[in-house]
Ligand SMILES: O=P(O)(O)OC[C@H]1O[C@H](OP(=O)(O)OP(=O)(O)O)[C@H](O)[C@@H]1O
């Protein structure tokens with residue numbers, strides 16, 4: 001697929017590469033301050049959070065440890081099934097740890113509300129959420145999110161880790177998918 005084909009699949013760009021990086025730097029500075037003097041474990045949610053996890057980790061100045069979980073609720077469509085499956089669990093024991101879940105997007109909120117409760121049941125000192133993007137109009141459950149990169153409209157978006165049927169994850173920016181692609 002050449003770059004012209006990718007552009008034709010997008011309706012509009014919602015967040016450029018530069019805007020993403022600038023926002024991550026701001027939030028990383030906030031996180032460094034908030035967790036000063038405490039050990040932090042950042043948990044990336046595969047596969048979508050790969051890009052933001054890598055950029056956030058490098059923007060943080062404090063020591064952090066990293067672990068990964070893979071969950072899936074979307075399959076190959078554009079609607080959450082509401083059923084969250086653990087595909088890969090953490091390797092870290094969370095007992096007494098300060099945990100920050102790192103996500104690419106909160107859409108319905110179903111994935112994170114399930115995941116937060118799941119991690120809280122493992123005895124950590126705290127569990128907070130970082131998401132790069134959030135769709136306030138799509139929320140089906142309320143979640144307390146400590147760090148939000150950007151609120152976006154209720155449209156299906158791709159890029160920067162976000163996929164449609166596993167495609168577009170490698171784009172450096174985030175754009176809304178043109179309806180002709182999934183209609
Ligand atoms: O708020 P929600 O409506 O639950 O949607 C958000 C979740 O859906 C996507 O993951 P997906 O399950 O598609 O897996 P992926 O990260 O491997 O793409 C996204 O990365 C979030 O994890």
Ligand code: HPA
Nearest residue numbers: 107155156157158162163
């Ligand atoms: O808008 C989205 N795009 C890609 N993956 C997603 N998972 C939840 N919402 C989205």
Ligand SMILES: [Mg+2]
Nearest residue numbers: 045046047048
């Ligand atoms: Mg995901």
